[in-house]
Amino acid sequence: METKKIICIICPQGCEVTVCGDKSSRTVESIKGFGCKRGKTYAENEFFAPVRILTSSVKTINKQVPLVAVRTSKPIPKELLFAGMEEIKRLVVDKVNSGDVIVPNFLGTGADLIASGSVE
Amino acid sequence: MEEKIYDVVIVGGGPAGLAAAIGAKEAGAGDVIIIERDSSLGGILEQCIHPGFGLKYFGEELTGPEYARRFIQKAKECGVEYKLGTMVLSIGEHSVTGINPTDGVITIRGRSIVLAMGCRERTRGALMTPGARPAGIYTAGAAQRLINRQNIMVGKRIVILGSGDIGMIMARRLTLEGAEVLAVVEIMNYTTGLIRNRVQCLEDFGIPLLLSHTVVEIKGNNRVEGVVVAEVDPATRKPIPGTEKLYECDTLLISCGLIPENELTREFGIKLHPVTGGPEVNQFMQTEVEYIFACGNVVHVNDLVDNVTEESLTAGRSAARYARGELKKPEQEIRVTPGNNVRYVCPQRLYPGAPATLFFRVTEPAKKVTLSVLADSKPVITKKLATVNPGEMQRVDLSAEALSGVSTVLVEVR
Ligand SMILES: Cc1cc2nc3c(=O)[nH]c(=O)nc-3n(C[C@H](O)[C@H](O)[C@H](O)COP(=O)(O)OP(=O)(O)OC[C@H]3O[C@@H](n4cnc5c(N)ncnc54)[C@H](O)[C@@H]3O)c2cc1C
């Protein structure tokens, strides 16, 4: 059993939600402090498997535009952020358009690494 | 040759200028032009590669460049003209004068003018610290531009002064890039940026946040070698002797807030509001000069681009209406004043009998409070709020009826 305080970031109220539960069996013993249902769901997800969108930039071969912004198409597990950065550092792209997939199924997460800027 | 007169001339091609242009076209304006000094449209969003844009407006989490792109495309589709690489030097009577390498100095005439120059980072005052001025001191936004657009890393061991949004966002970015952020140092006893950023940029990475602390000395001659951080008295914000601690770092980032970019506005003779640093406007985003409108960070610093878009669409629509002869200055405007625990309210003036959205910021953080809007001392809105923070802008919508036949509006939080 584990207890965690989670600040909900869905809206500016910033409710402090306290979740008590067991991660391995994915059961919630108690949850309190949320101001609305969206916050409850958010806090549960944060408790079991926090996810974040990773954004960074990738080197290009274009001298005028040395970098192009990239992001994961969906949030990925928080603990994979640094591994994701390592992967991103190795990449070099040529021409890309915003929305182009650069690495499909990034780190096996089901999310793609996509360009969020363009290099012509 | 008859000189061309645009219906709407917009200064600045960031999210504010783009939305104003789209708003103007949608409201039926003829020729609309954006004048932008940078080589591309999009404004500050081009360097904000982090997510968190558009949650309100599009209901999805976009990065800055993605958000900008949608508006750039839309503006192009509806036939907005634009001149890039053109720095506006002055505003004149129904005209704007700018300079660029191909045309030299040019004057562009417009029935309406929209100011959308954005803001810049505060630097002076923030650095009232004794010590030399070695290399390795950047504003957070300058560091963001270097890292995200030019691939230049600013340092390895970093201290950030100020807990504004850009500072917190850079703390995360630098950490992900492999640097060590030793601390974010904030003189107030609360973070000045969004809660979302405190959680996702600092707490996610275990970056220490030192509230009621400040940098009192910068060490190093050629390059920053360290900064001395001291606790401050929360009441006086003066450093407490004996609490100094040395942080050995090679870089100091400053994130102490933004100020609207209003040299052009001031030089034209439009008064700037002492708190917002921007021109006063009414709910149509019309300044004291009836053909000049303003929107976005040039009016007041916004934390969310979604709000900028909303008020800028209004500015553009209003500018289009003015160009066809509507929205002349009313005989009497309603004065809006900030009451208890309200730092400022924007708009500051209101056209009577038209609905209005008021944006405001509180002075102090507080929990379980009541927001009241009083029209001629009579409450027209009372609302319970669970938490208020200076870093999060609040809004309240007023109906046309509430604003009929009144001469003052007061907003207070207790
Ligand atoms: C670093 C940073 C991070 C942010 N993070 C977020 C976030 O996570 N989520 C969110 O919703 N919002 C965020 N914001 C806020 C949002 O980006 C701004 O509110 C928005 O960009 C303001 O738009 P604007 O058009 O008023 O200003 P700007 O984007 O600054 O655009 C102003 C434009 O005017 C041009 N200009 C200025 N003067 C002249 C002149 N004399 N002649 C010609 N052109 C001129 C400039 O070049 C610029 O292109 C962030 C802001 C910053 C600075």
Ligand code: SF4
């Ligand atoms: S729980 Fe609901 S009310 Fe509280 S911060 Fe989250 S979204 Fe807002």
